[in-house]
Amino acid sequence: MPLRRPFALFAALFVMTVSAWADPPVVSAEGGVAIRGYDTVAYFRQGQAVRGRPDIAVQWKGAVWRFASEDNRETFESNPRAYAPRFGGYCAYAVSRGHLAAGDPRAWRIVGGHLYLIHDPALKRAWERDIPGNLALAEANWPAVLGQ
Structure with missing residues (x-):
């Protein structure tokens, strides 16, 4: 009986952790x-x-x-x-720089089948100068940025 409680707690924490990792809000x-x-x-x-x-x-x-x-x-x-914007709808350029900023739905681009929103048209032009590099930075930064 004593082993059931720790196992149940571990199982619940595992499910919550995996769910949070797989499905960020x-x-x-x-x-x-x-x-x-x-x-x-x-x-x-x-x-x-x-x-x-x-x-x-x-x-x-x-x-x-x-x-x-x-x-x-x-x-x-x-x-x-398949249709929701990456990075929770936050600005992909801001995420690539390590912080959060609201994405503007009128400043957008689809890359590799994913929708990305950018904070404004001027930042969109800056982001488009190096899309692969900015996306790599954003993907690397996203877990830490989301935790801010």
């Missing part, structure tokens, strides 16, 4: 709405930033995600990780 959600209400699927389908509708929305990772159409909502629900 969306932390950039002003007013609880992800990417300021823009439709994350539209970037991939229409190639542009499109505002989502409040009446076509889903809850995912603690935020409300809005969509311009039911079809886009269904697409997102079938595979949200």
